[in-house]
Amino acid sequence: MTKIPNEALQRLYRETNWTLSQFARAVNLVASENGTPLKSNPSTVHHWLGGTLPQNEAVRRCVIEAISRRLQRPVTHAEAGFPLPSDPSPASTDTVEGMIELGRQDMDPSRRAVLGAGLFSVALTIPGWQDVIGRAEAVQAGRMSRIGMNEVEMVIAMTERISDLDDQFGGRHARPMAASFMVNTVAPYLRADAADDVRKAMLSAASDLAYLTGYMAVDEGVHGLAQRYYVKALELAGAADDHLTYCTTLRGMSVQAVDLRHGAKAMELADAAAAASPKAGPRMFAFLAGQQAHAAAQTGDRATALRKIREAESSMERAESRSRAFGSYDPSSLNYHVSQVRYELGDVAGSIEAMRQSDQLRYGVYRRARVRHRATLAERQLELGHLEAACATWHTALDDFPMVQSGRADDRIKAMFGLIRPHIKNATVRDLYERARTVAPPSLVA
Structure with missing residues (x-):
């Protein structure tokens, strides 16, 4: 039987201006980033254009994401001539319902593989501050008993405990715990009756938990899932009128992007975080400028990278007390950014020295960071032949x-x-x- 050429995919292919080899490499890169390597080649792409459907939904998602990145806009399954996925992402029109659905799926071991199939999307639309502050009305009071600041403080304390476990032992075991807490405790609190100040405080605490859960998803390499948690964190932060968590989440999304080598997207997110923080103190400013410096260096913008890292260093010097870090941003974190900037700009020896300084200054509780960054330091030492x-x-x-x-x-x-x-x-x-x-x-x- 003669196959019908996929004219929709052919139109997109012409728009990318790729060769068949470039198309195949781009799809393979997306798949490798998601931990599911493919061996697509020019012949594979030729068959897709000729009407052969990519072998499964996971491959089709990789094809669509690769094209989206090239064209710098979202591309749908229908636009590529593919059938709709059988398990689309849950709608996010209702912030709390979307959070419950996301957390419930993440709690279920049988769903982990499906969640992991979601891809990091460079074309993801990030809601701006004016967009998310208008979503507060989506969080309505329910019928459970009234909550007060005691419940808010409990959520904050539990999030801190989970964060401590993540720092010491990694997110593989802590993330299901966070998802369960989100679904079974925090979501009902968000639907409970509460005074306005308590409701905003609970929304802020929920935002922080969603951000942490997204960060743990990044740690496990499920980047599409992490993005969904991060967007929930942005929505909740907007409903809480919480600029701090909103900016912190945008910066976290920039860290995710720069680690995946999407420098332009990382720069966009880092700049958005800085712009959304109008009253940043010196430590917060260093927290944001350090990330801007790393992203700028990755894009090859040497002047901006050096200017931003100098600003971060100057702000850290002005911080009230080096012993009171903003989150985990302390002199060790600043030296890590110095190391990354130097490395991206070609100064391997300088990056090694800064990474050593970072290691010496790192607090002992950050065991996972110690493993990762010492291994990175070793890779750079080997790069110089040591x-x-x-x-x-x-x-x-x-x-x-x-x-x-x-x-x-x-x-x-x-x-x-x-x-x-x-x-x-x-x-x-x-x-x-x-x-x-x-x-x-x-x-x-x-």
């Missing part, structure tokens, strides 16, 4: 690795195996390799 120094640093990362359940930490250890394998005849490398095999799961020993 093999034995890199091995020594990787050993320090392995000290904490068994206690951390984190997709990002796993990625760094998996990368380590790939980087040291060509040097396996070296005794120092062999010692590291043998030790790592005893603490890393077999799936990471590439």
Whole structure:
């Protein structure tokens, strides 16, 4: 039977101005980013254009996301000539209902694979402050008993506890706990009767929890899910008139984007966070400017990157007390941004020195960050040919690795195996390799 060419996909293909090879590479990149590598090639793309439907929904999502990124606008399944997905994302017209649905699915182990299929979208529409503050009316009082500030304080305390667990042990086990708390406790509170000040405080606390849950989804590498949590956090922050959490969430979205190498999107989000924080104190300003510097460096804007990192350093100096960090933003975090800016601008040696400073200043509770950043430091030491120094640093990362359940930490250890394998005849490398095999799961020993 003769296939009918997919004219809709062909139109999009012409609009991208790609070659068949470029199309295939773009789709493979999206798939790899989502942890499901594909081996599409020019022949594969030729068959898609000729009417062959990509093999499953996950591949079709990758094709659509790749085109969306190229065209810098959302592209739908119908526009690409594909059938609608059987499991579309839940609607977000009602902030609380959307949060309940998202959290309920995240609690269910049988749904984790479906949630993980969501892709990070560069074309995602981010609601602006004026958009989200108008959504407060969507959060209406329900019929449960009246709540007060005691319930708000409990939600804040529980979120802090979950955050502490995430910092120490990674988000793999803490995120289902956060989702369950969100659905079973926080959502009913949002529907309860309350005084206006209590309602706003509860919305703000819920926003912070949604942001944290999104951050833990990033840690596990489920980036589409993380974006959905982040958008909920923005909506709740707007309903609470909470500029601080709104800005913090935008900055978190920028961190996600820059780590995925979407520099332009990261810069857009970092700038939006800074613009939405009209009364930032010096520590908050450093928190935002450091991220702007990293994103600018990744886009190749050297002048802006250096200016923003100087502003971050100056603001940190003016902060009232270095012992009172804004969230986790402290001198260690600032040195991390200095390291990232230097690395993006080609100063590998300088980035190593700043990363060492960051490691020395990091508080002991941040175990997951210690694993990730020490492994990154080792990668850069190896890049300069300092093999034995890199091995020594990787050993320090392995000290904490068994206690951390984190997709990002796993990625760094998996990368380590790939980087040291060509040097396996070296005794120092062999010692590291043998030790790592005893603490890393077999799936990471590439």
